[in-house]
Amino acid sequence: MSGISDTERMITLKTVEGTLFDVKSSIAKDLKTVQAFIDDSDDDVTSPIPLPNVFTRELSRILDYLNNHHRFRSGIEKADEEMARYDAEFAKSMSHEELKALILAANYLNVKDLLEFLNQTVADVIQNKSVEFVRNFFGIENDYTPEEEEKLRNENEWAFNGVEQD
Amino acid sequence: MTEAEHIPEEIVANILRRLPPKSLIRCTAVSKSWRDLILTPSFISLHLRHSPPLLLLQLCNERSHPSPSPCAVRYSLRHDDPFLSDSGYTLILPPTALYREFSVVGLCHGLVCITAGHHCHSLVICNPSLRRYVSLPRPRHYRSLYTATVAFAFDPLHQDYKVVRLSCMVDDERYGFSAPTVEVYSLATGFWRTLSGSTPVCSLACVGKDAPHGFVNKIVHWGAQRREGDYGWYHFVLSFDVVHEVFGEVLLPESLAYAPEDSVTVIGGREELSVFSVGGEFPSCCEIWVMKEYGVVESWNKVFSFTLRGFSLEVPAWGISVANVTSPPVALCIRKSGEVLLLMDETGKGNLYSLDIERKRFTELGIGGEGYTWYLYSGYYAESLVLLNNVSGLVSY
Numbered sequence: 001m002s003g004i005s006d007t008e009r010m011i012t013l014k015t016v017e018g019t020l021f022d023v024k025s026s027i028a029k030d031l032k033t034v035q036a037f038i039d040d041s042d043d044d045v046t047s048p049i050p051l052p053n054v055f056t057r058e059l060s061r062i063l064d065y066l067n068n069h070h071r072f073r074s075g076i077e078k079a080d081e082e083m084a085r086y087d088a089e090f091a092k093s094m095s096h097e098e099l100k101a102l103i104l105a106a107n108y109l110n111v112k113d114l115l116e117f118l119n120q121t122v123a124d125v126i127q128n129k130s131v132e133f134v135r136n137f138f139g140i141e142n143d144y145t146p147e148e149e150e151k152l153r154n155e156n157e158w159a160f161n162g163v164e165q166d
Numbered sequence: 167m168t169e170a171e172h173i174p175e176e177i178v179a180n181i182l183r184r185l186p187p188k189s190l191i192r193c194t195a196v197s198k199s200w201r202d203l204i205l206t207p208s209f210i211s212l213h214l215r216h217s218p219p220l221l222l223l224q225l226c227n228e229r230s231h232p233s234p235s236p237c238a239v240r241y242s243l244r245h246d247d248p249f250l251s252d253s254g255y256t257l258i259l260p261p262t263a264l265y266r267e268f269s270v271v272g273l274c275h276g277l278v279c280i281t282a283g284h285h286c287h288s289l290v291i292c293n294p295s296l297r298r299y300v301s302l303p304r305p306r307h308y309r310s311l312y313t314a315t316v317a318f319a320f321d322p323l324h325q326d327y328k329v330v331r332l333s334c335m336v337d338d339e340r341y342g343f344s345a346p347t348v349e350v351y352s353l354a355t356g357f358w359r360t361l362s363g364s365t366p367v368c369s370l371a372c373v374g375k376d377a378p379h380g381f382v383n384k385i386v387h388w389g390a391q392r393r394e395g396d397y398g399w400y401h402f403v404l405s406f407d408v409v410h411e412v413f414g415e416v417l418l419p420e421s422l423a424y425a426p427e428d429s430v431t432v433i434g435g436r437e438e439l440s441v442f443s444v445g446g447e448f449p450s451c452c453e454i455w456v457m458k459e460y461g462v463v464e465s466w467n468k469v470f471s472f473t474l475r476g477f478s479l480e481v482p483a484w485g486i487s488v489a490n491v492t493s494p495p496v497a498l499c500i501r502k503s504g505e506v507l508l509l510m511d512e513t514g515k516g517n518l519y520s521l522d523i524e525r526k527r528f529t530e531l532g533i534g535g536e537g538y539t540w541y542l543y544s545g546y547y548a549e550s551l552v553l554l555n556n557v558s559g560l561v562s563y
Binding site: 100103104107115116119120122123126127128130131134135138139140141142143144149152153155156158159160163 | 172173174177178180181182184185186188189191192193194195196197198199200297562
């Protein structure tokens with residue numbers, strides 16, 4: 001049953017810190033930015049592909065996610081439950097800073113499914129939180145004057161009630 | 167945070183479109199650029215497209231103890247799963263709606279059109295997830311006995327929400343010989359306009375107190391009939407193009423068009439025009455017909471039929487029968503799955519069934535009520551930000 005890994009090509013990726021990762025070409029397909037680079041090259045890509053915007057920590061996480069999801073999808077029974085558990089752990093294991101960094105890396109590498117999952121994770125985190133929490137999370141400056149903000153809050157008072165403690 | 171570490175706006179939009187309106191209102195307070203992003207029509211559309219739809223069920227039971235009291239509408243919003251499980255979600259409606267018995271008469275893009283009392287005379291359009299509403303000015307009220315029905319729709323050409331109201335006189339010699347009076351309300355202008363163009367002579371096919379309608383190609387359709395000779399009726403489907411505000415007639419198959427005793431109503435919810443006909447007396451026969459090619463009479467297909475024989479509802483083709491059915495069922499709507507929702511009256515108890523024609527399944531949902539249960543408008547609701555960026559005329563509650 002193990003035909004695939006024997007015949008599969010390996011691609012090497014190099015992170016900002018210079019760490020090298022060997023990746024199966026079937027996994028590399030999910031990194032659409034990398035795949036486009038491979039498709040555009042006339043000859044076979046043998047030397048490591050540099051990823052100037054991606055750090056080791058992020059690439060390691062992304063590959064971990066993709067490897068696991070490929071494993072789940074290859075037809076094991078009850079994969080859905082295992083996958084949900086893996087996803088929940090994966091999301092919980094990161095701090096907010098790490099989550100944001102991973103989103104940026106997944107966006108750069110164009111890893112669609114992972115990006116959807118991360119975006120949903122962030123949405124779940126911020127859904128019932130206060131305005132200040134959301135500003136902190138995204139690193140956004142408040143450009144409302146105190147009067148403007150007060151007016152906005154008063155117009156929709158009900159929406160600002162029942163917010164979770166940070 | 168450096169510039170490079172900021173999450174790009176495209177991703178922010180992808181995150182925010184997953185949030186409910188209440189959270190998004192808070193997000194407009196995060197910064198002015200977030201407010202601007204959330205208020206753009208394209209973001210509002212994006213959010214609506216992904217907002218999970220819930221099926222609105224309205225049932226009106228006649229409470230018969232100690233004495234018949236005015237019908238109270240009970241509504242629930244259901245997940246569109248096999249048994250229509252109750253989502254527990256409630257619509258927060260404006261206070262004016264609570265003064266009298268209200269019912270929902272239209273749903274569109276997260277907006278709810280409600281009427282209180284009779285004759286679709288007291289109307290409100292609201293977005294419950296934004297707690298904004300507008301009370302419509304009074305439409306015309308007629309001294310004679312009449313029925314009035316409304317349809318609520320979006321006009322994409324004029325980017326406007328409209329309510330079309332048809333009134334038919336029922337207590338005089340005009341019944342069946344005159345055309346309904348038609349008024350159209352536009353949210354953009356805030357006024358009713360009486361249409362003076364030609365409206366076909368007809369009265370609308372009613373179930374209980376309402377005339378069911380359905381949208382096909384963004385055009386509203388009602389079952390209708392007009393007098394033929396002295397005693398006969400001719401049935402057809404009346405259409406109204408909300409954009410151009412013109413009426414049309416869609417022909418029914420001959421067996422339905424000239425069946426004098428039948429009632430032929432439109433079932434909404436599917437992109438193909440579908441009708442439900444009830445005819446004959448003991449046994450009576452109910453049929454569902456679908457127009458496969460819009461406007462082509464030959465393309466009408468009878469997709470289903472059942473017989474009401476004695477008090478037993480039978481589906482001969484499937485060998486199914488349901489006992490204790492006292493009157494012909496009512497078709498509420500067609501679900502997104504294509505199943506037809508039917509309200510059955512089983513010796514004084516209303517009961518909902520879901521009919522899956524393709525898979526030949528007739529499922530009892532266990533949803534209903536005590537006492538005679540009336541049909542009311544049913545459709546899909548999804549939370550939305552629609553009208554968040556249009557403040558004029560709208561009141562917060």
